[in-house]
Amino acid sequence: MGLSDENGRQQLIRGSDSGESGFGDWPHRQPVGRIEVEVITLDEYCRQAGRYPTVMKIDVEGWEYPVFRGATTVLKNPALRLIVFEALCDAKGVITDSRLPALLEGAGFRVVHLPRPSGNIKPTENYVALRGMD
Structure with a gap:
């Protein structure tokens, strides 16, 4: 089962490494096959x-x-205070899909980039979304 924006079935693209499998286009994925899986919204x-x-x-x-x-609904719940997520970014560490920070x-x-200890920025970086923590 996977998560998506609607309930139903979706093609899961199997990557050459299990950590690269997922839905939709992702530039780092080396597809080796597809399988249809059930998807559900997190809500x-x-x-x-x-x-x-x-x-x-x-x-x-x-x-x-x-x-x-x-x-x-999950995002509107005030009990949810912290989300850590990975996203594609540009060379400055800015999330390339502007819909993500806008939605959050x-x-x-508040969305903040979690820099690597080395200071290097890779095409996929980690971010944290915080609420009620200053």
Whole structure:
């Protein structure tokens, strides 16, 4: 099962390394096959489970926006205070998909780049979205 912006079925692209598998286009993926899997929104998953996160880690190899779009209720929950996620970025560490920070900021989060200890910026970087923590 995977997360997306709607419930249904989606083609999971298998990468040459299991850490490269995912949905949609991702420039670092070396596709070796496809498999159809069930997908669900995070909102629906949490509703069914009757539990909502206070902290999340999202690492979905380029599928961040659909996952967050399917989590509008989860993102609005004030108990959710911290989200760590990976995203594609430019050479300065700015997230290339401007919809990601816009969506998170619209839900009341502040998005911050988590720099590597070396200071190097790679095509995929880590970010943290914070709410209510100054």
